[in-house]
Amino acid sequence: MVVSFSVSKPGKVPLVCVAYAPDPGHLFCRPYEPEEPEEPVPAAVPVVVSARDVASLMVEGSGITRQPPGTTARVDMDLIAYTDPSTRSLSTTVAGTLVEVEATPASYHWDWGDATTTTTTSPGAPWPHQTVTHRYHHPQTGVHLTLTTTWTARYRPQDGTWHDVQGTVTTTQQSDTFDLVATTTHLTDHAEHTQGH
Incomplete structure (x- = not known):
């Protein structure tokens, strides 16, 4: 039989003693050492990616192609x-954690350089399946297209x-400049020309 008890006197170091039967007259004592409290496990830092974070990763827009070039x-x-309507795959590090980010175009705002604009959810397409077109009516030099793309993102x-990023991100880019020229039509009499008239 084993009996365990503690002995404590004011001003003295508490003892923990153990008596073993059948000879309880012998005690084995040691200073009482309170158990160290367990250190609390730090709470995990939530990983959040903001629209501003995504904007800092978007170094390029969705691109501009013009026909005819x-x-x-x-x-x-x-x-x-x-x-280009492709989803962009990006990555960043937040609080020491690697985070994947995907940004997808949602809408497109075209500024044609002649005080007119078009906003659409279509990325457009090359001829003969074009969906985004514009017709100019006056000659002009140094024209460029400006495209502002609005993106949604998740991480x-x-x-x-996956979690949705709150808000949207915009990118803006310009095309190379070009000149608008008028087509001049000349009417000729081919028959008279061949006869030397």
């Missing part, structure tokens, strides 16, 4: 414009679940 475009003819910590 080149340094000139004709007035009174449709100009075709389109962009997930490494091996975690």
Whole structure:
């Protein structure tokens, strides 16, 4: 039989003693040492990615392609414009945690450089399946297209679940400049020309 008890006197170090039967007259004592309290486990830092964080990762817009290409475009003819609607895969580190970010275009605002604009959810497409076009009516030099793309985004910590980013992100870019030229039509009498008249 084992009996365990503590002995404590004012001003003295408390003792913890153990008596073993059948000879309880012998005590084995040691100074009482209180158990160290367990250190609390720090709470996990929540990983949050803001729209501003995503904007800092978006170094490029969705791109601008114009048809016909080149340094000139004709007035009174449709100009075709389109962009890349692909989702961007990005990454960043928040509180020491690797985070995946995906940004997807949601809408497109085209400024045609002649005081007119078009806003659409279509990224456009090349000829002959074009969906975004514009027709100029006056010659002009140094024209460029400006595209503002609005993106939605989501993120997930490494091996975690996806979360939507609150708010949206915008990117803005410009095309190379080009000149608008008018088409001049000359009427000729081919028959008289061949006869030398």
